[in-house]
Amino acid sequence: MKVIGLTGGIGSGKSTVSRYLREKGIVVLDADEIAREIVLPGSDTLNELTDFFGKEILLEDGSLNRKKLGSIVFSDSVKKLKLDRIMHGKIIEQIQKSLQKEREQGVPYVMIDAPLLLETGMDKIVDQVWLVEMKDELRIDRVMKRDKLSEEEVKARILQQMNAEEKRKKSHVIIDNSSNLANLYAKVDQLLLNL
Numbered sequence: 001m002k003v004i005g006l007t008g009g010i011g012s013g014k015s016t017v018s019r020y021l022r023e024k025g026i027v028v029l030d031a032d033e034i035a036r037e038i039v040l041p042g043s044d045t046l047n048e049l050t051d052f053f054g055k056e057i058l059l060e061d062g063s064l065n066r067k068k069l070g071s072i073v074f075s076d077s078v079k080k081l082k083l084d085r086i087m088h089g090k091i092i093e094q095i096q097k098s099l100q101k102e103r104e105q106g107v108p109y110v111m112i113d114a115p116l117l118l119e120t121g122m123d124k125i126v127d128q129v130w131l132v133e134m135k136d137e138l139r140i141d142r143v144m145k146r147d148k149l150s151e152e153e154v155k156a157r158i159l160q161q162m163n164a165e166e167k168r169k170k171s172h173v174i175i176d177n178s179s180n181l182a183n184l185y186a187k188v189d190q191l192l193l194n195l
């Protein structure tokens, strides 16, 4: 079974590609979705987080108070590192389990949709990295509209991610998404044919 990691900077069109792949019946594991699932009340991961950060990161119903956790790590880089270590390790563990299940089912290939695939080193568990790219002017505009953010806020988020050149070096396939959706889908179709 071939495992493909799908990634791209904020607003590059990664989720659009991932949605299209799912519509075509391809198994897509979504790292963001997994990150939410593994911290549900009663989970090992949530217990590990409360052991480190205290019960103050919980809401009254026992679920994770993301806002509170976010504000704790925002101003403390050591705590942020600890949070990332716990989360990334658990996400990879969960992905490995899902991959094993798909392997047993005889699925020919699986995509892993992960915005931080390269930043977290998750690319080590994939056979190929597909990078979706879009010119900054275009993606800034699209993210401003989608998330109702100012230009400065979008630019600040872009700066937090690995730069485009470094990402390109670590990728096997670059999907240029500077044109329309029909073009994007045609490129993905071609890539699937080549798999």
Ligand code: ATP
Residues within 6 Å of the ligand: 008, 009, 010, 011, 012, 013, 014, 015, 016, 017, 115, 142, 143, 146, 177, 178, 179, 180, 181, 184
């Ligand atoms: P993030 O990592 O921030 O979630 P993303 O890489 O998943 O972003 P998308 O949500 O897929 O990006 O795309 C960003 C926005 O641009 C969306 O509103 C999407 O509908 C739009 N979009 C993506 N590709 C195109 C395209 N080729 N033409 C027009 N609009 C597009």
